Amino acid sequence: MFVESSKNGKFARSGVLSVRGFNVTTPTFMPDGTRGAVKSLTPEMVQSTGVSVVLANTYHLHLMPGEDVVAKLGGLHAFTGQSLPLLTDSGGFQVFSLSHINKITEDGVTFKDPRTGDTVFLSPEKSIQIQMKLGGDMMVAFDDVVSLDKQGRERTLEAFERTHRWLERSIAEFNRLTEGMSDAEKPLLFGVVQGGLDKKLRKKSLEIVQNSSVGGIAIGGLSVGESTAEMHDMLEFLAPLYDDSPRPRFLLGVGDPRDLRKAIECGIDMLDCVLPTRNARHGSVWVTGEKKFNLKSDVHSMVNETIDPKCDCYTCKTGFSRGFLRHQFKVGEPLAGTMASIHNIRYLQRICEDSRTN
Template sequence: MLQFDLLQTDPSSHARRGRLTLNHGVVQTPIFMPVGTYGTVKGVTPRSLEDMDAQIILGNTFHLWMRPGLDVMAQFGGLHQFEKWNKPILTDSGGFQVWSLGAMRKITEDGVHFSSPVNGDKLFMSPEVSIQIQTTLNSDIAMQLDECTPYLSVEPKTKGQITTEDEARASMEMSLRWAQRSRAEFARLENPNALFGIVQGGMFEGLRQESLEQLVAMDFPGYAVGGVSVGEPKDEMLRIMAHTPHRLPAHKPRYLMGVGTPEDLIEGVAQGVDMFDCVMPTRNARNGTFFTRYGDLKIRNARHKMDQRPLDETCTCYACAGSATHANTPDTGAGRSWAQGGRGGFSRAYLHHLDRCGEMLGPMLSSIHNLHYYLNLMTEVRAALDAGTFGAFRQQFKANRARGV
């Protein structure tokens, strides 16, 4: 089941406010979706995700197929019961992971032959197999199997060069054929959830338009833009982001896959995107980088060794405010004074110490903070769209981020 209600649009951009109803709950859009590759968002408990008002999370079809396997998933009736998450889940198709295997895989019209990165077993993934796995996982949103078109060519004669239009076309057209097969298998299995098609076409607007039109003719419940953030320069990604999302059907949800920085999210919203995911908040957290309202903070820098301030004095996450402020409370950016507020969070000095010592609490707190920042940013975006002030919000966001911490 999927129902998408378009609630508000922004006259100054393509931004829109929506409500997505799925089998396991309602998702307010625009939304950021934390990535739980192996059935867990790294370093963050399900309770913490609920406290920070995560509405939907991701699972990874490829990795869950490898471990723990479909027999375990079937025993639990799917991923929700296995990982104790009662809200919506989106699963990717496994296409990106297969693409990233490089020389370990061979792509054919039928599907992809590859060696398991876990034990070396010879395996095969087709559009049908991907849908069968995702049906067993019982995700609220499944994705068609596609070929992720790389920015740099992987063809033997042109390897390492920018992918040509002919190469991108061949990849895009096979993804379209795989979309049809994914859709047919989804229907055959009578999967009660929703299936999204994925727009491909590399860095070529004409190919993107062809892919978009043919997918729309297949009448998927929702659509994603894939094949971005795959090594291309930022200006190329922004060009495709400006071209594609707002051309997708207005009455269906739009998902930009694997993107990105806070700035990317705001730009994506302005171009009509409803849904985002990225490993960046948790991956950067594990490497000591925090996202804040006023720019990025690298906790490993020596200047933080004696700093008693929290990461972000306007943030209400557990790392910044402790238990004194509930994580669901929206950050208003109103300039609340840390010194006068009796905050119960952790200092930059303490987080610097944890990172230097390799203590596991460090990446746990940093992941909580970064995910809270991303989710709260989307809360603020939705509030601005509801109030009709997204244009002003967008400008203030840029000014705040440029200010620095």
């Protein structure tokens, strides 16, 4: 499903991922359409940034409006109006980071819906069932997530072991639900590599995931509070350990430009993050040279220059000045966040595109 077209450096590579009739050129950045929409952007605006996959959050869509509603309204593509390939995550990360957890057992996780207070249960099987109903083109196996700083070694080990047992259950459920599907219909399932900052565990986890029948390798549990140096060190450690199987490698939740470059250098093909859009809504934009500034700042009030004269995004190409954008931010006009989001997503996607030819 993944054909490597060239090696760009020792581990960096570019390629084409074929899934459900889509051909995705990699490396690629995937903006987060958390609740079905990339915040404040129409599907056309998202496409104007050059990205080729959009991510949707299983956790949020399951809680509201529910996968049955999405399925009834034609599945994620019809529901969101997005014609680019869609990837759903497992919901695991949000369960562990946003919810009050009641209980984690071998069976699954019971947590409270933060909005209604209702008790919700998610398991590997349930996550795959929800993702199948949502109807994305790529999905992720449900894992047991631990945060680096809050939990001890014992919990890390427990989560590590359980993640791999849950991977087997995710694969079994995926196989059951996709039985009889043609290759053109079948979504692609990513298995998640965990192990925190422990290299021994990471190596073992990667071996287990690579030896399984998943269609893609996802690296989880990074960008969760460790230092930049620690994250880069882990990416470098993993780089020579990937096998030659034709599978894409997806780094979950990483979107700082420096981290993106490092990840691509270390053989990663796909990345997602809320950072470009979240930052943009607060006025923060990246410009050439990995610098960033805040458009809300008074220093921009009389500046007639675009965010980045070297940028080819819609916002910069059309010529919206920093002075105009600052004014829109100041008066609370949502258009400002939209314009800045387009710019930031394009900034990351351009790093991906440039890396293909370097």
